[in-house]
Amino acid sequence: GRKIQLTDIVTPFVSSAVGSHDNLVHLRGNELSLNTFINGVSFFDNPHQLFTPGLSPDIIQSVNIITGGFPAEFGNRFGGILDIVTRTGFDANNHGSVTIGAGNYLRDNASVDFGGHSERLGYFFYAQAFQSDRFLNTPEPRRLHDRGRGSRSFAQLDYRADTNDFFKLALTANGTNFELPNTTEDALRGRDSFQRNREQTAVFSWEHLFGSSSAVSTSLYERLASARLLPTSDPFSIQAGGLRNDITLGAKSDYSLFIGSQHAIKTGIDLMLLRLREDFIFDPRGNEVEIEPFAFRGRKSGGQASFYIQDQVRPFKKFTANLGLRYDQYSVVTSGHALSSRVNLAYALNSGHTVLHFAYNRFFAPPPIENLLVSASLGFGGNPPRISRSNHFEAGVTHSLLDNLVFRLTGYWRSDRNSFETTELANVRIFAPTTFDRGKAYGIEFSARLSEIKRLGLSAYFNYTAQRAFQTGPISGGFTVEAVGPGERGPAAFDQIHTGAAGLTWRHHASGFWASAAFEYGSGTPATIPNDAGEKVSLRLPDHFVANFYVGVDLFRKERCGLGLQFNVENATDRVFAIAKESEFTPIQFSPPRFFSGSLRLRF
Template identity: 25%
Template sequence: MKILCTFSLCFVAAPLVAQVSTGELRLKVTDSTGLGLKATVALSSEANQYFSELTTDADGSAKIKTLAYGVYRLDIEKQGFSPISNTLEIRSAIPVERTLHLSIAPINTVIRVSDTGILLDPNRPSSIMQIGSAEIEDRVASLPGRSVQDLVNSQPGWLYEGNAVLHPRGSEYQTQLVVDGVPLTDNRSPGFGPEIEADDLDSVSIYTAGIPAEYGRKLGGVVELNTRRKAQAGLHGQLVLGGGSYDTLQSFGQLQDTWGKNTLSASASGSGTSHYLNPVVPENFTNNGTTADFALMYERDFTPSDRLTAGVRHELSRFEIPNEFLQELAGQIQNGDNFETIGTVSYQHIFSPNLLTNLVGMVRDNANDLYSNPLSTPIIAFQKNSFRERYFKGAASFHHGIQEFKAGIESDTAFLHENFNYFITDPSQFHDSTPIALPPFIQSRPDLEQGAFVEDLIRLGRWTVSAGIRWDHYQLLLNQNAFSPRFSVGRYLPSFSTVLHFSFDRVFQTPSNENILISSSGYIQSLNPQVLKLPVKPSIGNYYEGGSSTSLAEKLRVDANFYRRDVRKYADDDQLLNTGVSYPIAFDKAVIYGAEGKLSLVRVGKLSGYLSYSYMVGNVWFPVTGGLFLGDDVGAALSQLSGHFPDSQDQRNTVRTRFQYQFTPRIWLATGLLSGAGLPFEFEGEQSDALAQYGPAVVSRLNFERGRVAPSLSIQASLGVDIYKSERINSRFQVDGDNLNNRLNIIDFGGLFSGNAIGPARSFSLRLNTSF
């Protein structure tokens, strides 16, 4: 009831901004006399992996929303009239309006429209990765809780650590998800937060460079998620049913009805599996998990210039923490859960054809818990953390000649609550002076963050420049602020069908607020007499990227990027007393550099797909500059004042590929692989300790001399069949196989009772997707 009251207040006082880099097309189709026509409209952009087909209403009107910036091809057809093929650009939040007139087709005249698409965006000043609806629908099925993470992890520059924690270009816990314009900056991996199901998405846009000044706080990578919206009037929906290995069952359903000026949509999903988190041993002990998601959204266009949108979403996950051999022998059962309710509301007003404003408000309640049974070893831990977040942003977009201005302010307040207690059952695993138990730690504190930004996109012939500056203020345990300039420039070379680009991003990244109160509290002194506590300061970094995009015969696109990141107060994380309760720490600096390349085959005959390669080197320098350290770690932190070590995401070589062959209009086969050179690890115990905890199969995949996990390889294959297809209904059946080579892929190896993660063995899944 409390969240509903706050949501109502938000609805009145602080209306949801549209996606940062998206716009809208408003279309009118008429005959030569100006009368509206009900015609078929196809809008596509191969550069953005976008395709949408709809029918205009009775007066010839249609609106297509949340279009990523870029160049689009527009095809309009109606029986008895000559078809039209045209191109247009989306470069601003201000809607693009087009009125197109169809002429009556001459008798006995055959008109052919070229199927050549727009593979390259000549006015894009930086690299952006796009995932369209077709790739989302044809993806290899994911285990519950990680479908979005698997989509992002398919892109070059991104790496998993255990339990689907995403790391963009070596960054730790600095990923920001933006859901329909609302930023979520907390950890969204399966063990920390529930996810939005990928079937609920229409498109994904990913930034690791050239980040708009509108974004702040978590900038290792920004992932924009556009939830599914049908532009077509009337009732539409989708039902997805799936299941497979590890007793996995999944379902998703969505309905949308558009009538007059109103659109109402609802979606729900649920899943269950016996492989929710990454197990620590191949036997996959105690790893059951369930998820659920419910969402409702209402939108009304009061006038052509005024739009109100309101939505609510509730998500939850419940899961077990995987056991090692000794924990399973002892009978340990640890359970975790996450609950989240989000209310959003927005108001958009167009003052003129050149000026648009958006107001956004969001209220979010998030809670996560950890419970342990009396047989847990070496520690029984309980955690009950929660926060209430109130977010507001106001932004204005202004078009003037060759410039697209945008400016705005935002405020984010999170009221943190932490509750932790423990009981040690195996004292031999801890410092001699560590108490067996202490009274619960309970503390609350607000996290206050504000920002303001201004940015400009300028097109000067074949040059495109994006420039902006952002101001951020952070107040939790520290009170700091900073200015962050951003700049990117692109140059189109038509003779070579190539765009060259360069970007510079100054970033101010606030620390993770996960367990930050307990790690900085006086409670810690009671755990161990040897304590080092240093305030974790925001990370400040400079990101550089240069690269190119080249189109070859409108069939093949080659993207190549070279980058470097210099970060001070580099963010990392550590763990409290072997409990799985993590908290932020920081080191003096990090230097991360590398190269990425992706070859995208749009379609040659019946073949399409991609091949990508990533090379990354990351090093982190001492001394420690922030965080909590106990016992022997205190001496190491104080004495290690120089030198460096590999970043935990320092996987030098990563290859991803997936190609699809269309045998018939209704049958396709896809195959691909994911290969990684292996992540570094540190192990404080003896190799015999690792054997006792994890067994010989795991240890055989570790190189203790080099401190590296053995290379990983997972081969995938999919078969899709359109079992029923009509003008209104499309039903597709898909079967997927993952890790068909059945290699024991070790993702992480971190030490006793923590940090180990094993990828799934050979597995299969079935999915039936019906839309209407």
Template identity: 25%
Template structure:
């Protein structure tokens, strides 16, 4: 614990240095020329030079990391507010409204049938992944807009490549904010506060919220209420920037989340033990008391320079993440013959540089690098029974302590050229080199190429290829000494424990987008991916900590269709995706699997547990802008899934891992809000799962699936907010 506090202190010092640096920067001394994109209420009125410069630098930053050729789906803050729940909901619920995003338990979601492998960027700087399973580190309140980038990504995007969630934060400019309180079903209560503004050359934005409810994790059954499923969550965020000149800006982004969860209990089960545990030989499942605590803190400092043909952003970041699992020692020993107290933390420190050089003759060269160092601590104390030759407990429980530390280094370099071949054709080509040194040392040189053709002003076609290199999530790789558990009730299925490897992919993507009418855009994207050492993750044990493992061979293919209409007071969208993900031959973390399961997967391609054949989402909202109903907004959203995978037993008794799928489901949500502009007061009313659909996300079977999980039942929520 001393080391974890040192890590948190390091992140705090990092943030403090950023604040001092921003606060002591030299004063802005010259007016910037007006930017064409800068909005003004009155074209004849003078513009604030600070705002104009800030917006121009935002555009320059975006140009450094242009997503040419990738599939990009964006959501603005206005669109978030139009969704049921607005920014009171968690980020994963918003992500489910995008094409090809699949819902899973524990607050997870999958992009294009990949498990995790997601990269978050805040204002262009990478936010390293953490240990959180249930919690969402980032609150929607900090988002001005964000894009999900997927497909054949340009060379500046690497390591985590299923999807890049590129977040642009709110930044202030106009002094003001909002205080709100939101709550309703499932004992939900959520107060929040946000405020932003500017003073001189400095802009800032801060937000904070607290959430309590009695449905922190998906219920393990279909009942309306869950047993032992409360959660308390706090999130805070700060953005600060200072304009140094008309070409330079320094900025800081920081955040902290502290989230506590009860693990929901099944009801009506009783387990017995031949050996008494704390005086008990039986235990009821609804009396279990398991808990998990997740904490994350991060800070980022970035310096942006834009002058002439060269734009450069230099950034540094720190991220601390910790997960603590507190078991029910008596109950888990009786039910599982094992009770493990687990603590893991990870401290990541890194540097990032990105640059864009407009070289002339239709060429824009982009280049940069990335360096990250991780240090993780894993401490476990496991209570198990000694067992006799038949595997039956024959003595009182004993405790096995297994503590370890490990470090990792990731480094990347990239260069690419955006070549404007003509007014209608653009070729973006390049490559990146990635190096990874942790439990094993690996590297890869990865070429990338995208061709974009715009035959007319309404149509855009793209085709791309990307070679990907994705290491396993370092902080999740199990480093338990399984040999210590031989002869106990915690013994693994085998002593084979190959270290997970980096996944290596060939990714092909093609798509077309067409504007059919003013405000109406439709598109279709198809992709095919071939993988060696395909990475998946599973829950193996009571602590809800996911463990990476590899399939030797993988193949994933699919198609996304989407349509968006935004004009006047209307916002309408619809998405549909079909996908298939398969893997063969498990080649790492073998001790987590049974011999029969390993043998079947060694000779058969099986469907991955997180595969969903068909996925859909859609929504509609209307904002009244005139008349007696001015200020009223009505909206709805929905998600559809054909069902995640479950195990299948054939008539001959053969078990097929992930051979079946759960029933299809659809969830519809409703929203209504009304704002009185003059006092700045808004009321909102939301209904989730309006038709009270009972649907199962997981049934507890499947490769690496730990427990059943059900979608939420119908809920009613009310909120009131006041401008400040």
């Protein structure tokens, strides 16, 4: 199906991905785990649609999803890294497309793109608009007050000054407006809370080649991300509103040196300035909430300086080691620094068809920036969310068979000092970063990938993960009024033990017809729910199985102008199931119902 949100491309291909409350995706037992690198530059902003408008998958030329064995060049978030290269006019070759999509629940979208180039200048432009009557996961099986719409735009200019110098400017401007979903009680009161997210990003890069053995790449970058919560107009519901403005400015430079076939050395520095502005009001207005009314105004500037060096060395033919060190110095509401070692080893057997791999990585992860200031102000004892420090071990084997089929088995274990969580302020969708004193996550992942068998037109994938995630008190930061004592341990809210995904695609190349099926399974996440006597009971939400089906045809593929048609059925059984319960003070959230949609794409 057509993917509108960036997180939609993660779930089918990462075996540990767990869908959760408010459309969040958790990887390998991490709460806020996705880290997007755009043309080599990363930002602290959370890519999930509750926090930012997000990046459209349509502008991606290629993406490498990394969930373990992290080289030293990557920092800040370590559940899953999306290393994205954006589309360029040098590949578009004076072509473009127009896509129109429609579906039930007002799931309509439209986009246009065009790119071309001269001898030295490449240009690519993209614009998208979308809407949905089922924008966020809802606190009841039926939809009440959940409409959202948004637009995204992207432009990239590439300039080849000569054979050794390349310049690139990538620009984005995105926005979403959406209602906050209601319960039946909220709807009867007339609650009409609304949120507006905005984001603007610019990345300017220069790459210079020193012959064929070395290169330097330097980038200047900035981002403005904002979220405005408009309070409800009814006189009975909890009153909450506010504005968050996060500004990021930075400069990054990387130097690469290749010494024969044995060494690929890379070193770099990243200097980032963060300017956070937060204004919030909160009033329970007689509702049973244990948080007192407050008005908050926060202003804080800080940043991070990072340096790394790594070497991918091949001391002999079958053995490869990626060894590195990374230093991070961070200061916003809390300060800290760390020297992190990265050891990633791979040994090939059976003429390269079997590869054994092992990794030990130390992680230094500053807290998320969304609502960080108010979290630091209102946390237990005035303690701010803390920097997370982790030790991560991974080992596994990859085996390829007949050049089409690849099996991968991986086990991982991670121990955290200060484990991230988010807590919601009294069901008004203001989430603040929180840290538990300790965290632990471990699991086993199995995946199989069948590349397309050309004569049959078949390709497939299968993913399965068995994993656990635990967190231990006490808590720092956040809005929580749950007193978690020192040493008190429990499963994380995203602790889904069994997760599976599978897919099969068939293509008839002569006609351009194709059909695909995708399946997802989850064993359920933990929740605390009061029973009939009012006592709190810990249980697991029921397991779920989701089936999605897609069919389409690509016409006039050999002509300059082509036409693509697609029809989708998602959650074909129309089973609406409980996804997650963020805390005992917020309601359960439910999955989307059955979706029908279709799209038409004109290529020119």
